[in-house]
Structure formats: C-alpha cells, structure tokens
Amino acid sequence: MFIPSYLVNEHFDDRYFDVVSALDEAQQIYFRNNNLIDRIAAGIEAKTPLIIGETGFGAGRVVISLMEFLQESGLKNISIEYNTVELYPMDPDRMFHLLSEFKDRxxxxxxxxxxxxxxxxxxRSGWHSMKIQRSFGTLDINLWIGEALEMVNALENSCDVWFLDGHSPKKNPSIWRPELLMEIGKKTKVYGTCSTFTVAGAVKRALIDAGFTLKKLPGCGGKNEVLHGTTC
Ligand SMILES: C[S@@+](CC[C@H](N)C(=O)[O-])C[C@H]1O[C@@H](n2cnc3c(N)ncnc32)[C@H](O)[C@@H]1O
Known part of the structure; x- marks a missing residue:
C-alpha cells in the first residue's frame, strides 16, 4: 500500500494513522469498544472525571476524533482527564497539515x-496542560513530553481506560515492551479497560501478564478484529 511521506513518523518509519478511516477507526477501537458513552454518563452522574491514558499522542488524531464523538453524543457536563505521551513532539504546523485531511468533518x-x-x-520535557472547553464539557489534556514509561510512572491517578496507539510492534517494539505494559496494568483501575489496534502475540502475552483479560472485538478500516482488555 502506498503511504504518503508526510504521514510517516521518520523516527519509526511508520505512519501516524490511516487517512482514509482514521477518525472512524478511533471511534470504533478506542471509544465504542470501551463503552465510553455509558462510562462517561456514569461519571457525569457521579461528578467524577473519566480518566484516559494514551500511549502515542502523535498528531492528536485520537483527540480530534474524541471531541467529535463527545459532541455527537449529546451529553453535557462531561469531564475527562486525558493523559497522553509523546517522545518526539511534532511542529504545530505539521500537526495542522496532517489533521487537515479531516477538516471538512x-x-x-x-x-x-x-x-x-x-x-x-x-x-521542555515533562507535563504540559491543554484545557479544552466545548459545549459537551471539559477535556483536560495532560501531555507528557518524554518516554512513555516515565509518563506512566509519573501518573498520580490510575486510568479508567487506556488507548494503546504507539506504531506497529514490529516498527516500534519499545512502546509495547513488557516492562511498560506491566506499569500500565498497575496504573489501571479495577474494572478498567484498554484497547489497541494490534493483535500481535507478544503484545497479548505482555497485556495478560500485566493483569488484563483479553478478547477480540470488531475493528474498523483494514482491521477486522482488534484487542480489548479488562482488569476485572
Ligand atoms: C501511531 S503514532 C500515534 C498516533 C496518534 N495517537 C494520533 O492520533 O495521531 C505513535 C506515536 O507514539 C510516539 N512514541 C513512540 N514510541 C514512544 C515512546 N517510547 N514514548 C513516547 N512516545 C512514543 C511516536 O513518536 C508517535 O508519535
């Protein structure tokens, strides 16, 4: 398959996302498979934020897709703490260029x-805050500039949900290493969940060792099945 060079992360020789179905893919794999609407609605009721962790901020395509998803949900007073990490932050102009694929939507x-x-x-490495207020409520983004394991270790609150989106395990084994996934397991609440696009055997084994019970759920675009894990 031809991949335009502007979409490729030169540090890993892998694309940031698939331009054809990237927003729908995020909605299926990360939001619907994690039953996000019901969990956010429960959080509104209980007045507690839903805490999300993401490995691989990249161009912020998952965040864009989440904002669209929340807008379309019709829910109000949403409160989400979104913790994400990026080792090689991109220039904002490049981010805008990559995301402009989705500007009509x-x-x-x-x-x-x-x-x-x-x-x-x-x-500057470490935490950075981006507070986004929209008609659906608040999306509090904590972006950690640095290595994923440092970010997970620095997290004060365990996450309800993890989106594991760090390039293919073949191109970037570092973000799937057992030591990191083990720490992610420890920073996941009881009845917490995780999702990823890859079904690679090494990732499955490391997630099971980290305490997740795995199943395959429907994917999107080029992926028929993707992984979903739960800590209960
Ligand atoms: C597939 S891209 C993420 C796509 C992103 N979620 C989006 O929606 O645009 C994976 C990202 O993880 C970052 N990354 C890879 N290894 C990392 C590591 N060990 N620690 C932190 N970030 C890492 C890459 O630089 C890349 O931006």
Whole structure:
C-alpha cells in the first residue's frame, strides 16, 4: 500500500494513522469498544472525571476524533482527564497539515486542538496542560513530553481506560515492551479497560501478564478484529 511521506513518523518509519478511516477507526477501537458513552454518563452522574491514558499522542488524531464523538453524543457536563505521551513532539504546523485531511468533518476540533498545542513549549520535557472547553464539557489534556514509561510512572491517578496507539510492534517494539505494559496494568483501575489496534502475540502475552483479560472485538478500516482488555 502506498503511504504518503508526510504521514510517516521518520523516527519509526511508520505512519501516524490511516487517512482514509482514521477518525472512524478511533471511534470504533478506542471509544465504542470501551463503552465510553455509558462510562462517561456514569461519571457525569457521579461528578467524577473519566480518566484516559494514551500511549502515542502523535498528531492528536485520537483527540480530534474524541471531541467529535463527545459532541455527537449529546451529553453535557462531561469531564475527562486525558493523559497522553509523546517522545518526539511534532511542529504545530505539521500537526495542522496532517489533521487537515479531516477538516471538512472536524474543522473546529482541529483548530481548537492545534491552537492549544501552539501555546505549549514542546522543547521542555515533562507535563504540559491543554484545557479544552466545548459545549459537551471539559477535556483536560495532560501531555507528557518524554518516554512513555516515565509518563506512566509519573501518573498520580490510575486510568479508567487506556488507548494503546504507539506504531506497529514490529516498527516500534519499545512502546509495547513488557516492562511498560506491566506499569500500565498497575496504573489501571479495577474494572478498567484498554484497547489497541494490534493483535500481535507478544503484545497479548505482555497485556495478560500485566493483569488484563483479553478478547477480540470488531475493528474498523483494514482491521477486522482488534484487542480489548479488562482488569476485572
Ligand atoms: C501511531 S503514532 C500515534 C498516533 C496518534 N495517537 C494520533 O492520533 O495521531 C505513535 C506515536 O507514539 C510516539 N512514541 C513512540 N514510541 C514512544 C515512546 N517510547 N514514548 C513516547 N512516545 C512514543 C511516536 O513518536 C508517535 O508519535
């Protein structure tokens, strides 16, 4: 398959996402498979934020897709803490260029995220905050510039849900290494969940060792089945 060079992360020789179905893919794999709407609605009722962790912020395509998903849910007073990590933060202009593939569908969401991203100093490692207020509520993004394991170790609160989106295990084994997935398991609440696009055997084994019970659920685009894990 031909992959345009602007979509490729030169550090891993792998694309950030698939332009054809990237927003729908995120909605299926990360949001619907994790039953996000019901869990967010329960959080609104209980007045507690849903805490999400993501490995691989990249161009923020999953965040854009999440904003669209929340907008379409019709829910109000949503509160989400979104913890994400990026070892090689990209220039905001490049981010805008990559995301502009989706501008007809999510133009406002792209402008909101890229404008917030322009305000942070990505040359400084560690936590950066991007607070996004929309009609659905608040999306509090904590972006950790640095290595994923450092971010997981630094997390104060365990996550309800993990989106594991760090390039293919063949191209980037570092973000799937057992030591990291073990720490992710420890920073997941009881009855917490995780999702990823890969069904690679080594990833499955490491997630099971980290305490997740796995099953395959429907994927999207080029992937018929994807992985879903739960800690209960
Ligand atoms: C497939 S891309 C993520 C796509 C992203 N979720 C999006 O929606 O645009 C994976 C990202 O993980 C980052 N990454 C890879 N290994 C990492 C590591 N060990 N620690 C932190 N970030 C890492 C890459 O630089 C890349 O931006």
């Amino acid at each position: 999510a133009g406002d969401e792209i402008d909101t995220l890229v404008n917030a991203y322009r305000l942070i100093d990505t040359t």
